[in-house]
Amino acid sequence: MDKQQLSKDILKLVGGEENIDQVTHCMTRLRFNLNDNKKADKATLKNTPGVMGVMENGGQFQVIIGNDVPVVYNALVGNMSKSPDAKPAASSETSKKKNPLSAVFDFISGVFTPILPAITGAGMLKGIVALLLTFGWIDATSSTYIILSAIGDGAFYFLPIILGISTARKLGSNMYIGAAIGASVMHPTITALLAPGENVSFIGLPVVAATYASSVIPILIAIWLASYVEKAIDKVTHASLKLIVVPTVTLLIIVPVMMIAVGPLGVIIGNGLTDGINWLFNNAGLFAGLLVGGAFSLLIITGMHYALVPIMIGSIATLGYDYLIPLMMMANFAQAGSALGVSLKSKNKQIKSLSASTGVTALMGITEPAMYGVNMRFKKPFVAALIGAAISGAFISFFQTKAYVMGGLAGLSGIPMIIGPTFVYALIGIIIAVVVSAVLTYIIGFEDVPEAVSAAAATPAVEPTAPAATTSASKVTEEAKVQNQDVFSPITGEVKPLSEVPDPAFSEEIMGKGFAIQPSEGRVVSPINGTVFSLSKSGHAIGLVSDNGAEMLIHIGIDTVKLKGQFFSPKVQAGAKVAVGDVLMEFDREEIEKAGYTTITPVIITNMHQYHSIESSGRTTVKEQELLFTAKA
Numbered sequence: 001m002d003k004q005q006l007s008k009d010i011l012k013l014v015g016g017e018e019n020i021d022q023v024t025h026c027m028t029r030l031r032f033n034l035n036d037n038k039k040a041d042k043a044t045l046k047n048t049p050g051v052m053g054v055m056e057n058g059g060q061f062q063v064i065i066g067n068d069v070p071v072v073y074n075a076l077v078g079n080m081s082k083s084p085d086a087k088p089a090a091s092s093e094t095s096k097k098k099n100p101l102s103a104v105f106d107f108i109s110g111v112f113t114p115i116l117p118a119i120t121g122a123g124m125l126k127g128i129v130a131l132l133l134t135f136g137w138i139d140a141t142s143s144t145y146i147i148l149s150a151i152g153d154g155a156f157y158f159l160p161i162i163l164g165i166s167t168a169r170k171l172g173s174n175m176y177i178g179a180a181i182g183a184s185v186m187h188p189t190i191t192a193l194l195a196p197g198e199n200v201s202f203i204g205l206p207v208v209a210a211t212y213a214s215s216v217i218p219i220l221i222a223i224w225l226a227s228y229v230e231k232a233i234d235k236v237t238h239a240s241l242k243l244i245v246v247p248t249v250t251l252l253i254i255v256p257v258m259m260i261a262v263g264p265l266g267v268i269i270g271n272g273l274t275d276g277i278n279w280l281f282n283n284a285g286l287f288a289g290l291l292v293g294g295a296f297s298l299l300i301i302t303g304m305h306y307a308l309v310p311i312m313i314g315s316i317a318t319l320g321y322d323y324l325i326p327l328m329m330m331a332n333f334a335q336a337g338s339a340l341g342v343s344l345k346s347k348n349k350q351i352k353s354l355s356a357s358t359g360v361t362a363l364m365g366i367t368e369p370a371m372y373g374v375n376m377r378f379k380k381p382f383v384a385a386l387i388g389a390a391i392s393g394a395f396i397s398f399f400q401t402k403a404y405v406m407g408g409l410a411g412l413s414g415i416p417m418i419i420g421p422t423f424v425y426a427l428i429g430i431i432i433a434v435v436v437s438a439v440l441t442y443i444i445g446f447e448d449v450p451e452a453v454s455a456a457a458a459t460p461a462v463e464p465t466a467p468a469a470t471t472s473a474s475k476v477t478e479e480a481k482v483q484n485q486d487v488f489s490p491i492t493g494e495v496k497p498l499s500e501v502p503d504p505a506f507s508e509e510i511m512g513k514g515f516a517i518q519p520s521e522g523r524v525v526s527p528i529n530g531t532v533f534s535l536s537k538s539g540h541a542i543g544l545v546s547d548n549g550a551e552m553l554i555h556i557g558i559d560t561v562k563l564k565g566q567f568f569s570p571k572v573q574a575g576a577k578v579a580v581g582d583v584l585m586e587f588d589r590e591e592i593e594k595a596g597y598t599t600i601t602p603v604i605i606t607n608m609h610q611y612h613s614i615e616s617s618g619r620t621t622v623k624e625q626e627l628l629f630t631a632k633a
Contacts (some may be wrong), residue, residue, distance in 0.1 A: 003068065006050040007075035010063055013048065015039030017080050024378060025073040028511055028541070031561070032061040044386075047377075064505050066606060070534065110170040110502065112309045115162050118155045119313065123406040126152035127416030130404065134419075152405075154279070156317045160186055160212050160219040167223035172596060174228045177247050178223050184255045185212040185263065202256050207265040212522030218266030223257040229253050229620075234605040238554035274315050281323040285397040289327060293393015294386050296331035297371065316406045326418055326426055327393050329365075329410040330433045334388035336362035336411075337434035338381040339370035341441025346448050363434075365411025365461065366499065378446035381437075388437030396422075396429035470561070482549035482610045485631040488580050489622040490527040490554055491601055493519040498602060503558045506602045507596040511553065513614045514604035515629055517622065524585040525624050526578040527603065533575075536561065540566030542584055550631055551607040556587055557599045567591045581625050605631050 011017060014032055019040070022033040034040060040061055045054045050072075053064040065072050099425045129148045132138040138145050155162060160182035168178030184190070191213070200207040212218060230250045237245045256483055299308070308324055315322035339359035346352045351374075358370035375382040401422040418426040496516040501507045506516070524542065528550065540560040544552040556568070560576030567588040572578060589599050605611060610633065617627040 003050075003071045004079075006048070007072050007079055010045070010051070010072070011076055011079055013041045013045045014063070016477075017082070020080070022071075023076065025069050027064055027553070028067060028069055028505065030063040030065060030069060030076070032063070034061045034503060053508075055504055056610075062505075064510055066511065075339050076383065093233070098179065107170060108309065110311075111163065111166050114169070114500075115166045116500075119406055122152050122155035123316070124416055125421060127407040131416070131419060156214050156313075158182075158186060159214050159216065159317065163216065163219045164223055167220055168227070171224065171227040173223070173616050174229040174247065177226065177230065177250055180247070180251060181222055181226060181254055181258065182219055184251070185258060187251045188280060190259075192550070199476075200355050202260065204261050205256075210259075210263045212263065214314075215266065216314050216317075217269045218258060218263045220310075221262045221266050225257065225262065226250055226254045247401045247609065253405075274318060274449045276324060277311060277315065278319070281397055285400055286394045288323075289393035289395070289397025290390050291393075291580055292324070293327045293330050293397070294390030296328055296389060296393075297335060297367075297382075297386060300331070300367075300371075300456070312406060312573055315581060316403070319403035321404050322406070323397070323400075323402060323419070325406065325410065325414075325427070325475055326396050326401045327389075329414060329418070329426075330392040330396065330429055331385075331389040331411045332362060332365055332367045332438040333430050333433035334385040334392065335367045335371050335375060336360075337388055337437030338385040338435070338441045339374045341384065341438035342374050342378060342381050342446065343436070345442050345445060351448070352551075363412055365413055366394060367411075379618060380444050380446045381441045384440035384444060385437045387440055388433050388435075391436050392429045392433035396425055399425040401425045401429065406491050411505055482607075482633050483548040484633050485528065485546055485548045485605070485611075487514070487550070487603065487605070487628050487631065488527045488625050489517065489628040490524045490584070490624070491517045492521045492523075492623045493517045494621050495619055495628070496600060498604070501558065501600055501602055502598065506555070506558075506604070512604040513611075514552075514602065514607040515616065516600050516602045517628075519589055521586045522589040523583060523624070524556065524587070524601075526580055526582045526584055527554070527628065528552065529579050531573050531575065531577055535570055535572070535574045538563060538565045539570050539585060539587070542572075544578070549607075549610070549633075550605055553602070553604050553606050554584070555602045555604075556585065556598050557592055557601065560592060560597050560599075563592065563597070567595075 010030065014020065015036065016039075017318075019035050020032060021035050024031050032040075036055060042054050045051055045063060050065065050068075052066050055062050055064070079576060129138070129145065130150055133140060133145070138148075161179050162182075164178035164180075164182030165175045166178075168175045188198065194207070194211075198209075200209070211217070230246060233246050233249045234242060263355040293605060295557045312324050314323050315324075336359050339355045339362055342355035343352045343359060346355065355370070355374045358374055361367075362370040371382070371385075375385055399417070399422060402420060403417040404420040405417050494517065496518055498509060498514065498516055499507050501516050505511050525543065528544060528546035528548075530544055530546035530548075532542065533545050533551075534541075536542075538561045540563070542554045544554070547550065560568075569586040571583045571585060578584065587599075592599050605614065608614075608631075612632045615630045615632060617629055619626065619628070622628060
């Protein structure tokens with residue numbers, strides 16, 4: 001396979017040149033603004049050798065190529081009769097209205113994803129405390145129990161403050177004003193004032209008694225309103241007075257409005273959703289489990305499962321249990337079962353290995369590699385997983401199986417979530433999900449991939465005449481013997497799993513494996529001894545190849561290619577030799593975030609087919625040149 005042919009295939013499959021309004025590229029993908037996305041043959045593109053994935057995001061049709069994207073882009077442009085830059089970059093995006101439903105899911109995802117570690121940690125602790133109490137290893141009247149319970153309950157009780165910060169950050173307003181709004185309604189004086197249910201008023205307007213502890217909907221609505229108030233006040237206030245006037249007026253307007261109107265409405269909506277879910281499972285448990293369990297994987301694919309997160313949190317916080325979390329677990333275990341079924345059925349050694357490893361990963365609750373890389377690829381295993389999830393969902397819902405805490409991934413690591421009176425039924429449900437999906441996959445079969453085709457698809461193409469700035473990483477390392485590789489942190493900041501990166505190309509490990517860093521400083525240094533083989537024109541991404549043969553990508557922020565180099569200052573050029581600690585890039589973190597972009601930075605190994613695994617250093621925060629992870633050859 002050569003890049004010239006690949007570019008021709010892509011040009012044809014996106015609907016031809018006449019369907020392209022504009023095309024650009026970043027470090028890893030071709031970014032098309034198409035006149036009609038429906039004209040693109042997405043399914044065939046996904047299965048095209050040399051294409052790592054296809055996704056639609058922000059009005060763009062993106063074809064993920066990997067490190068060789070500059071070569072493919074140049075070949076693609078060479079096959080077009082007109083310049084792809086004939087129209088300005090914003091022409092397509094500004095003419096298309098954003099899908100309201102997608103905007104809602106994006107909002108919910110952006111608000112709840114950052115706070116999940118706090119909720120998960122607190123939830124896991126609640127589960128551990130429940131276990132200690134069940135086995136009699138701790139006394140419910142002891143001070144140790146009281147302290148541990150407070151740690152576990154704290155994140156849920158003060159949820160309005162945590163959500164106030166996260167929601168404000170997502171909406172681009174002041175996070176600390178968001179926290180102050182949440183703290184105001186959680187103040188002990190307010191809580192005591194509203195608790196008796198007596199008549200309370202503010203400047204003559206009635207304040208309805210509402211319980212804000214552990215609530216979700218009221219603070220979401222309040223911060224959404226506050227974002228508009230804050231921006232409006234900021235526009236009409238002189239720069240010298242902004243620090244005093246903007247937060248003061250915002251708090252004076254929003255907190256009373258929240259207590260008079262938003263809070264009661266939000267509580268009604270939140271309680272209504274929770275009560276509705278409980279009514280459904282209490283009165284139509286088997287049918288509800290069959291429907292929701294079977295559809296959960298489809299919800300995950302579309303991103304609609306994020307809409308259920310507030311309901312899950314609200315149920316756990318107010319009722320002490322939730323019906324949806326166990327169903328999500330059944331869906332994940334079913335995906336694991338189907339992947340393992342593929343491993344048993346396939347005659348292709350590479351497919352057997354891939355499906356077995358992704359199946360085991362899915363058992364731990366990380367389903368994307370199994371779902372996208374195996375089950376959806378072969379189609380029938382994915383259908384088998386939906387059926388397995390539906391059957392197991394019906395079983396556990398018939399017995400009203402619940403989750404009692406929210407913590408951990410929806411896999412084996414999340415077992416503490418379901419420990420309680422219905423624990424046995426949950427375990428039986430897990431067995432049903434895995435076994436039914438695996439057996440169905442084995443029986444109905446799928447179109448296996450011949451060894452030769454698999455090998456060809458896995459072989460990276462090399463452009464022999466590529467210039468230094470766009471040299472294939474495979475060409476740089478074609479004679480290198482891959483060895484274990486220690487990867488030192490290129491940035492000072494907070495270490496995050498790739499699953500928290502708001503881009504499927506990274507979160508689903510399509511591009512490779514590694515970790516992400518939320519920077520606290522605006523500088524990138526080399527994490528390895530090696531060579532810079534690629535540097536994006538916009539400066540947001542750097543490709544490296546180590547002396548040990550590891551091909552790496554450092555991608556500063558998400559969608560920051562749209563900044564076109566603004567706020568980025570490269571300190572090296574493609575082809576430069578670097579050592580650990582050499583400065584590669586400086587960037588203005590604050591300005592990038594002010595422009596509306598996250599600066600979370602994936603640091604990944606892109607030639608993972610040559611490595612066995614990634615071993616974390618265990619750090620949650622890291623400084624430049626501290627060990628981040630090790631790639632095991």
